[in-house]
Amino acid sequence: MAKRELQEINAGSMADIAFLLLIFFLVATTMDVDTGLTRLLPDIPDEEDQTVVQVNKRNVLVVLINRDDQLMVKNEFGTRVDQLKDITMNFFLNPTNDPNLPEKEPKDVQFPPGSSSLLPADGMWSGMVSKGVISLQNDRSTSYKQYLAVQNELVGAVNQLRQDFCKLYFDKDFDDLNMNSPVEKEIAEGIRKIYKMNISEAEPKNIGGL
């Protein structure tokens, strides 16, 4: 019996099918960015009771952006955006306990026991935590680009402080801490308590130009 010849599938239309699918995906999808800077907005008090919290002047770093995208940090005009990160880090750290920089208060933070060679065996960190707060205010005509750049630097400063602490005590990267592991989650929460993201935004108003 003669063997039947294998039927060959005509693959000439494969390219057409592929083109159709490609055009469908080109049209129906978008290359969206799904990264961003997460921030927390302050709550609006229910009753408009204007209780002003008394904050010591030395504990507040005032950052203003005017309508020409110029910065004014702590009454110093013309600060550049790339200087902001160092200024902020110095503000929170206050290594020399400068009386013009924020006060510090003693705080105990519990870390997992034995997780760090620099901590006592029970994992309790006792140290001074800064009371500093950053107050950011922008004008209505400030460009969003500048506002975001400033936010980026402020958030970057706090992130850097957290990272340095994490690296020093636990030899890990703060961003790589796994939230699903209870040990690493406790470490992350502890570091967040020591270096809080104390960036508050004042109620908007018109600062105007120079």
Place this chain on the structure above:
Amino acid sequence: MSKFKRKKGQGAQKINTSSLPDIIFMLLFFFMVSTTMRETEVLVGVKPSEASEAKKLEQKTLVSYIYIGRPARHLQATYGTEPMIQMNDVLVNEEGIPTEAVQDFVLAEREKLPESDRPKMVMSLRIDQDIPMGKVDDVKQALRRSKALIINYSARKSYDEKGR
């Protein structure tokens, strides 16, 4: 010189196109992997910004999008060139603080989430680089009133010169 037959040029050589589908499939897989299905048509022009501290959004299901920018070219006749707010498919045409529209939007998005996830709802703000902060401040005030406090400024992650 005579051992090997010299092939004279027989006219135009045919290009072998049998690998064309493979190339197209590769392109197709690239697009399938790197894109997301477009849910709403963006009616305002938004140029994404860059920020070195940008992080990935954790759970996409908890995210709602608000776009702020100037209207797209084909809509400029109707709406002009002032920056506008777009939530889902609707352009907000209000003056001043758009509290009403934002509250409705926040409530609608909240309804779509299960009870336990509602406090974790994130508002992703996709804002064009060049627009003034006035509209953004209005939206933030309206979001505060609607108790949608977790916001995310959409930005590509940028790497500075040191590669950090």
